[in-house]
Amino acid sequence: MTSANPEPTDGGTATATSPETVPDTLSTGSAASAELLASSVGEYARIMLRRIRGGESGALPVIVGLVAIVLFFQIRNSLFLSAGNLVNLMTQAAFIITLGMAEVFVLLLGEIDLAAGFTAANGAVLALWMMAAGNPWWLSVIAALAATSAYGALQGLIITRLRLPSFVVTLAGLLGLGGLVLFLINSSGRLGLGGVITLQNNIINDIEAGSLSPVASWIVMIALVALAGSLTFLRDRRRRVNGLVAPPQSITLIKIAVYAVAGAVVILVANVNRGRLLPLRGLPWVVLVVLAILTCYTLLLGRTRFGRYVYAIGGNAEAARRAGINTTRIRTLAFTLTGLTAGITGIIYASYLGSISNSVNGGETVLYGVAAAVIGGTSLFGGRGKMLDALLGGLVVGVIYNGLELLGLSASAQLMWTALVLLAAVAVDGLTRRGQNTS
Amino acid sequence: MTGSPHDGARLAEAGRAPSGARDEVATTGEPLLRLRGIGKHFGPVQALAGIDLDVPAGQVTALVGDNGAGKSTLIKTISGIWEPSEGQIIWQGRHVHFRTPKDATDAGIATVYQDLALCDNLDIVQNMLLGHEIRRHLLLDEVTMEKTAKRTLHDLRVTTVRNIRQTVGSLSGGQRQAVAVAKAVMLDARLVIMDEPTAALGVSQTALVLDLITRLASRGIAVIVVSHNLNDVFKVADRIAVLYLGRLVEVGPAPEYDTASVVDLMTTGMSQRSRTANGLAPTPDSGQEG
Structure with missing residues (x-):
């Protein structure tokens, strides 16, 4: 029963209450990380199974859901799993994923930022303006990110200092920034002819449109897997050496193998020629950008x-x-990071479209971002979730978007399908919480 | 964000410090905490009046009283939530004024409230070191933190927890209480105030917590326990202080009382069954109040 915490042997002054009178109260505690408790692969599998039954499934529902949706689309249209479409999917999902990451910061606090979509749009307008005016791309990007971060900080300050609900403050932001982006585009004269500001920089354009060479793709992915693998291995070994609860070495090695296989699959897909007239191969830059942000966050x-x-x-x-803990400062900082990440999203979005137009729908986009985070497993009630959720959930949203488009279904079907998936994800979240409370 | 580079060293010391503290207590007779003439009023309402109370180190002082007797007000005054309207708090021989709970915590007075103030979504180690994380190269040093937490739990003989990396939300009531107390001990508390620690617990969980209280005292830490449950009080208390309508009507060594006399004191402010009737002479110590 106390494998991790052996009974002290120094006897002691057990008072009126001897340890024998304390029954095993451990059956309630099932939340410990399974990998830390397992001593073999078989035991790991058993613990995982028990946790899933207990309503603690982690990333499993979203991965199962993703596989099911992918299979559905593949059966309906065999082009879905073609290399060209999968790479297309990566570039389509990127801005939803980063916007989901932006929301994770505030969702973890039990807050929400409804303005993030239009924060992104305004950041993009600013960056595109500066580049069109002849500024270097990096300066334009830094200025745009500074502006969106500052806006995030402002929202955070209003919410924390005036103790207002983030839902309402950021709803005001949604409306106000929606108006601002229209004003900026419409008043930009010859830069925004016809309500469209064009992206005039190859480097920013190549985030979504450009790819690494096939060889470079392999080198980068091998380096990434090696880095992630060795960090995992060293961390687990440090825990074992220090006599702390740690996963068995076999689990560690399986994890590293999973990284390697996932990385190899991505590169194999990306390196297939997907060009129609000219050969086009390699990993899109945006995948690296998303992975870098994911790692940092x-x-x-x-x-x-x-x-x-x-x-x-x-949590509390x-x-x-x-x-x-200075909760005001932490919360303001979280809103600032949401603003920063929204700014990054704006740059990626502009790169994806090659322009920003006055028809940009930041309201719908931000809800996709929130949906991505929640579908991935981040709780709307705060305290539970991680950055990887936004990646997995963003892929689900991207797959639905892409697959329904491939099937030639209308925007109405896309919205309704996304709604169903979101509802399913929230239901899983709610059931999980209930499972934890009753256990 | 908060804390200093010394946190790590200080926490690492926490496991060993109390043995020294205990010797110190044994040699000096000065009570750790002395309250002199403490009064507190909210507008015209007098919640506390003329409280004189000594809290010695290494002993469990039970604070009992009926609803509205002022127990909560008194502990909130000690723990810095409210400043007293009159009177003095003498902590380790020095006059102190706690303006915020943080002042009291920094001085070494930890209060474990009924709600325990734990984050259910964090694990035991994360909760115990919350606000005092140890870092290595700017990143959290999970290994050192886990070792530190493990040692403190081991010192307190909290052994029913299978894995200190499980979330606090999955723990039983008694285990949660133990984590909250271990958190206080880890921060070098010299006085731990516990508000109704057994109120929501079953029999076995209560035993666990009472055991923990006794263990705290044996480590030289002063403990104030606020409780309604006289059974529990008599199991752990070295001294009993009875509040009645904002006044301290009795204080003395626990063996001088029985349940009946304490109930009398709690409900009427006096007891027909005098202490001498139990065959015990009043001590000079307990005679100072009154």
């Missing part, structure tokens, strides 16, 4: 004080406050 949430405090505030804000 995962590190930020999982391994820094800021990240720990975000989870703490989302009063406990966080009593622990001496």
Whole structure:
């Protein structure tokens, strides 16, 4: 029963209450990470199975759902799993994924940012303006990201200082920024003829449109897998060496193998020639951009004080406050990061479209972002979720979008299907919470 | 964001510190905390008046009283939530004024409220070190934190937890209480105030918590327990202080009372069954109040 925490042997002054009178209260505790408790692969599988039955399924529902949707589309149209379409899917899903990541910061606090879609649009307009005016691309991007971060910080300050609900403050932001983006595009004179500002920079354009060479794709992916694998291996070994609960080496190696296989599959798909007239191969740059953001943010949430405090505030804000955490500052910072990530999303979006027009629908886009995070498993009630959720959920949204388009179905079908998937995801979230409460 | 580079070293020391503290207590007679003439009023309502109470280190002081007797007000005054309207708090021989709960916590007074102030979504280690994380190269040092937490739990003999990486939300009531107490101990608390620690617990869980309270005291930590449950009080308390309508009507060593006399004191402010009737002479210590 106490494999991780052996009974102390130094006897002791067991008072009126001897340990024997304390029954095994452990059956309630099933939330521990299965990989830490398992001592073999078989045991790991058994623990995982028990946790799934107990309503704690982690990323499993979204992965199962993704596979099911992919199979559905593949049966209906054999082009769905073609290399060309899969790469297309990666580029389509990228801005939904990054917007989902933007929302994860505030969703973890139990807040929401409805303005993020239009924050992204305004950031894109600013960057495209500056580039059209002859500024270098990096300066334009930095200025756009600074502006969207500043806007995120402003929202955070209003929400935390005036103690207003984020839903309403960011709804105001949604409306106001929606108006602002129209004003900016319509008043941009010859830059925005016909309500469209064109992207005039090859580097930014290549985020979505350009690819690494096939050889470079392999080199980059092997380097990434090697890095992730060795970090995983070293971390698990450090835990084992220090006598802490740690996964068995076989589990560690299986995890690294999964990274390697996933990386290899992506590169194999991306390196197939998908050009019609000219050969076109290699990993789109945007995949690397998304992976880089995912890595940074995962590190930020999982391994820094800021990240720990975000989870703490989302779990129990009063406990966080009593622990001496400056909750106002952390929450403002989270909104700032949402603004920053929305700015990145705007750049990716502009690169995807090659322009920004006054018909940009930031309201719908932000809901896709929220949907991505929630479908991936991030709770709307705060405290639970991670950056990877936005990636998985964003892929689900992207697959529906892409697949229904491939089947020639209208926008109405796309919206309704996305709605059903979102509902299913929220239902899984709710059932999970109920399962935890009753266990 | 908060905390200092010394946190790590301080926490690492936490496991060993109390043995020294205990010797110190044994040699000095000065109570850790002295309240002198503490009063608190909210507008015209007098919640507390003229409270004189000594809280010695290494002992469990039970604070009992009926609803509205002022127990919560008193502990909130000690833990810095409310400043007293009058009177003095003397902590480790020095006059102190706690303006915020943080002042009290920094001085070494930890309060474990009924709601425990734990984050259900975080695991035991994360909860125990919340606000005092140890870092290595700017990143959280999970290994050192887990070792530190493990040692503190081991010192407190909290052994019913299978895995200290499980979320606090999955723990039983007694285990949650244990985590909250371990968190206080880890931050070098010299006085731990516990508000109704057994109120929501079953029999076995109560036993677990009472055991923990005794263990805290044996480590030289002063413990104030606020409780309605006189059974539990008599199991752990070294001293009993009875509040009645905002006044401290009795304080003395626990063996001098029985359930009946304490109930009398709680409900009427006096007891027909005097202490001498139980065959025990009143001690000078307990005679100072009154």
